[in-house]
Amino acid sequence: GESVGLHLPTLSVQEGDNSIINCAYSNSASDYFIWYKQESGKGPQFIIDIRSNMDKRQGQRVTVLLNKTVKHLSLQIAATQPGDSAVYFCAEVDNFNKFYFGSGTKLNVKP
Template identity: 90%
Template sequence: GESVGLHLPTLSVQEGDNSIINCAYSNSASDYFIWYKQESGKGPQFIIDIRSNMDKRQGQRVTVLLNKTVKHLSLQIAATQPGDSAVYFCAEQGGYQKVTFGTGTKLQVIP
């Protein structure tokens, strides 16, 4: 999962397996939780969001789970592909226009 520090947590996954990236958030009052993907040499790209009154939301090959009891957010990627290799950031929106990003998790897909 994501953490504060100098070293980026890395998750290595075999191609075709499912990936689970975890994130702990801090603000119980956040309205939305968001996942971004950043490929090498590019800016972050929005993947999926979940509103605070939901527990689960599915997109194309991705599922986000929200557990407000333990302030935990996860991103599940089904059938991980080489193109999924990137750094993934969770983020939370507490105030209008104010988005706080986590420190990121690097996903490495092993062919």
């Protein structure tokens, strides 16, 4: 999962396997959550979002799960591909529309 520190946590997966990236958020009043993908040398790109009144949302090859009881968010990537290699980070938005970003998890896809 994500943490604040000098080194990014890294998840290594084999091409074709499923990946699960985790994020713990802090504010129980946050009502909107986003996952971003950031490739090396580029800006973050939106992947998928979820509102607090949902516990699951699916996109193309990606699923976000929200567990409000334990304040946990996860991103599942199906059939991981080399192009999925990047840093992934979550964001939570509180009821004042302020965004808080996690520090990220590096996904390394092995061919």
